[in-house]
Amino acid sequence: MDAKPAGPSPSPGDQPQRKSLDDRQKMTELERIRHSCAHVLATAILKLWPDAQFAAGPPVENGFYYDVEMAHRVSPEDFPKIEAEMKAVIKANQTFEKVVVSRDQALADAQHGRLAALAERSAPSKFKLDIVQHIPENEPISYFKNGDFIDLCAGPHVMRTGNIGAFKLTHVASAYYKNDERNPQLQRIYGTAFKNKTEMDAYFTMVEEAKRRDHRKIGQEMGIFTIDTEFVGPGLALWLPKGGAITEELEKLAKETEFLAGYVRVKTPHIAREKLYLTSGHLPILYKDSMYPPMELHESKEDAASAAPAQRYYLRGMNCPHHHRIFAAEPRSYRDLPLRLAEYGTCYRYEQSGELFGLMRVRCLNMNDAHIYCSPEQFAAEFNGVNEMYLKYFKIFGIEKYVMRFSTHDPARLTGDNAKFLNEPELWKQTEDMVRDTLKNSGINYVEVPNEAAFYGPKIDVQVWSVIGREFTLATNQVDFGVPKRFGLTYRDRDNTEKTPLCIHRAPLGTHERFIGFLIEHYAGNFPLWLAPDQVRILTIGDDESLVAYGKKILDELRANFVRADADFGTDKINGKILRAEEAKVHTMFVIGPRDKDANQVSLRLHGKGNQGAKPAPEAIANILAAIRERRP
Numbered sequence: 001m002d003a004k005p006a007g008p009s010p011s012p013g014d015q016p017q018r019k020s021l022d023d024r025q026k027m028t029e030l031e032r033i034r035h036s037c038a039h040v041l042a043t044a045i046l047k048l049w050p051d052a053q054f055a056a057g058p059p060v061e062n063g064f065y066y067d068v069e070m071a072h073r074v075s076p077e078d079f080p081k082i083e084a085e086m087k088a089v090i091k092a093n094q095t096f097e098k099v100v101v102s103r104d105q106a107l108a109d110a111q112h113g114r115l116a117a118l119a120e121r122s123a124p125s126k127f128k129l130d131i132v133q134h135i136p137e138n139e140p141i142s143y144f145k146n147g148d149f150i151d152l153c154a155g156p157h158v159m160r161t162g163n164i165g166a167f168k169l170t171h172v173a174s175a176y177y178k179n180d181e182r183n184p185q186l187q188r189i190y191g192t193a194f195k196n197k198t199e200m201d202a203y204f205t206m207v208e209e210a211k212r213r214d215h216r217k218i219g220q221e222m223g224i225f226t227i228d229t230e231f232v233g234p235g236l237a238l239w240l241p242k243g244g245a246i247t248e249e250l251e252k253l254a255k256e257t258e259f260l261a262g263y264v265r266v267k268t269p270h271i272a273r274e275k276l277y278l279t280s281g282h283l284p285i286l287y288k289d290s291m292y293p294p295m296e297l298h299e300s301k302e303d304a305a306s307a308a309p310a311q312r313y314y315l316r317g318m319n320c321p322h323h324h325r326i327f328a329a330e331p332r333s334y335r336d337l338p339l340r341l342a343e344y345g346t347c348y349r350y351e352q353s354g355e356l357f358g359l360m361r362v363r364c365l366n367m368n369d370a371h372i373y374c375s376p377e378q379f380a381a382e383f384n385g386v387n388e389m390y391l392k393y394f395k396i397f398g399i400e401k402y403v404m405r406f407s408t409h410d411p412a413r414l415t416g417d418n419a420k421f422l423n424e425p426e427l428w429k430q431t432e433d434m435v436r437d438t439l440k441n442s443g444i445n446y447v448e449v450p451n452e453a454a455f456y457g458p459k460i461d462v463q464v465w466s467v468i469g470r471e472f473t474l475a476t477n478q479v480d481f482g483v484p485k486r487f488g489l490t491y492r493d494r495d496n497t498e499k500t501p502l503c504i505h506r507a508p509l510g511t512h513e514r515f516i517g518f519l520i521e522h523y524a525g526n527f528p529l530w531l532a533p534d535q536v537r538i539l540t541i542g543d544d545e546s547l548v549a550y551g552k553k554i555l556d557e558l559r560a561n562f563v564r565a566d567a568d569f570g571t572d573k574i575n576g577k578i579l580r581a582e583e584a585k586v587h588t589m590f591v592i593g594p595r596d597k598d599a600n601q602v603s604l605r606l607h608g609k610g611n612q613g614a615k616p617a618p619e620a621i622a623n624i625l626a627a628i629r630e631r632r633p
C-alpha cells in the first residue's frame with residue numbers, strides 16, 4: 001500500500017535515508033518479528049545456495065524482504081523448499097545473540113566472506129563490506145547471530161527464532177543495490193511474518209478481499225474513471241459520468257460542511273508564474289522534481305522582440321501560494337481573522353511513471369483544500385474545528401478506525417548541510433505545543449512521530465482503515481508559520497501593529513482521486529444511496545403503455561428532485577432487467593407491474609439485498625429523498 005500522504009502540500013526533503021540507531025530501537029514488536037524472519041530467510045537460503053551474497057533485509061509495510069545476489073534465479077517454485085529450511089531454523093529456536101565488534105574485525109570478517117554467511121567463504125561478503133565502510137565513524141558496529149549464521153546488523157530482533165509465530169514468502173522482484181540503478185541488480189525476496197497463524201490468516205483474507213475490491217478493477221467495471229495513457233497521459237484520470245456523479249456529491253458535501261463552518265470559497269488558476277513558487281520556497285529546489293517543467297513565453301510581441309527573458313509559468317503543484325496571494329490582495333485586520341479560504345483545487349505533480357498507481361498515485365489531483373489564516377489566540381479553536389470536521393466525515397462514511405500521526409521537527413536539523421526544517425526554534429516549540437495540547441484535550445486518537453514535519457511547520461497525517469482493515473493515508477493537515485512570513489502576509493492587530501498570521505492547511509477529504517479510490521474499496525463499489533452513481537432505476541414488468549406512463553410519472557418526479565434515476569421500460573423479461581441493474585450496482589430498483597400501477601405502489605428492490613416488498617409510491621419516493629438529503633450510510 002502506498003503511504004505517501006496526498007495532503008495539501010508535501011513535505012519536501014523526505015528523502016529515504018539510513019535509519020538512525022534511535023529510530024531502529026523504536027521498531028514495533030511486529031517489525032522485529034519480520035526483520036528477524038529476514039535473518040531466518042538468509043539462513044535458509046545459505047543452506048541451499050552457500051554462495052549467496054546478501055545486501056539489506058529490512059522490515060517493510062506488511063512484511064520484510066532480503067536482497068540477495070546469486071546465480072540461481074529464485075522463483076515461487078523454490079518457496080516451499082526455502083520455507084522448509086526456514087521452518088527448521090524456527091523449530092531449532094536459536095537465540096538471536098548480539099555481538100559488538102570493532103570496525104577492523106567487521107572489515108576482516110567481511111573480507112573472509114563471513115558476514116551474512118554460515119561460515120567463512122572464498123569470496124568476500126561484498127555488500128556487507130561496502131555497508132561496513134559506510135557506517136559513520138562514531139557508530140558502534142554489531143552482529144546478530146543465530147546458530148551458525150552471522151549478520152552485520154544493528155538490530156533489534158526478537159529473542160529467539162521460535163518467536164516468529166507464522167511466516168510466508170510472498171513474491172520475488174528485482175532491485176538495484178541501494179536502489180541505485182548504477183549498482184548491481186539483486187533479487188529481492190519478499191515475505192511476511194506474524195505473531196501467530198490466526199493473525200497471518202486474517203491478513204491474507206484481507207489481501208484477497210482487497211484484490212476483489214481493487215479500485216482499478218471496480219472503477220473500470222462500473223465506468224467510474226479511465227486513464228487514457230496514449231492521448232491524455234499517464235497518471236491523468238478521466239472521470240466518466242459515474243465518477244463525475246461521485247465527485248459532484250463529494251464537492252457538495254464539502255461545500256455545505258465548509259459553508260456551515262464559516263469558510264468562504266475562492267477560485268484560482270491552475271498555473272502561475274515562477275515567482276509565486278520562488279516566494280513560497282517550493283522552487284528553486286525543494287519541490288522542483290515534483291512539478292511539471294515550466295512553460296516559457298513572452299507576454300507580448302514587443303516583449304518577444306526585445307531581449308527580455310521569457311516568463312516562466314508552472315502548473316501548480318499545490319494551491320496554498322495562490323491562496324496566500326488572495327490573503328495579500330487586500331489589507332487585513334484582526335477583524336478579518338480567522339479567514340478560511342476553501343477551494344476544490346486542482347494540482348499537478350510530476351510523479352515518476354513507475355510510481356503511478358490507479359487513482360492512488362496520479363499526476364493530476366483535485367483537492368478538498370482550504371487555508372485558514374488565524375492569530376495564535378485563535379489557533380486552538382480553529383484546529384479543533386478542523387478535527388471536528390474530520391470526525392463528522394468519518395461518521396458519514398462509516399470510517400471506524402483512524403489515527404492522526406502528528407509529525408514534529410528535529411531540533412538537530414534546523415541548520416547546517418543537513419537542515420530540513422525552517423530555523424525558527426521558538427515557533428516550532430510554540431506551534432507543536434499548541435497542536436499537542438489541542439489533540440490531547442480533544443481526546444482524538446493520535447501518535448507523535450518525530451522528525452517528519454513539513455519544512456514550514458508540524459503536520460498531521462490522517463490514516464484511516466477501510467472496512468476490510470486496509471490502511472490508507474487520506475489527508476494531511478499542516479500548521480504553517482513559515483510561508484505566510486515569506487509572502488509578507490500581515491494583519492493589523494488590535495494594538496495597531498502588523499503581525500503575521502498562522503496558516504492551517506487542511507484537506508479532510510484529501511483528493512478526489514485518492515478518496516474515491518479508498519471509497520471504492522471501502523464500499524466494494526456498493527455506494528450508499530447519496531453517493532451511488534445510479535441511485536434509482538424503474539423496471540417495468542412488460543411494456544404495456546399505461547404501465548410505462550405510470551413509470552414515467554415516477555421517473556419525472558424523482559428527476560425533478562435531482563435524483564439520478566433512469567428506467568428500463570423494454571419488452572424483455574423482468575429477470576433480465578433486474579440482472580442488468582444488479583450488475584450496474586444500481587442502488588434502488590422500483591419494479592412495477594400492472595398491480596403496482598393500480599395500487600399506486602412500487603415493489604422495492606435494493607442492490608445486493610433483494611426484494612423489500614411493496615410500498616406506496618409517494619412513501620418510496622419520500623424515503624429516497626430523505627436518505628439522500630441525510631446522506632444515510
Ligand SMILES: [Zn+2]
Pocket residue numbers: 035036039144151152153154155156157
Ligand atoms: Zn537484523
Ligand SMILES: [Zn+2]
Pocket residue numbers: 008009318319320371505506
Ligand atoms: Zn496548502
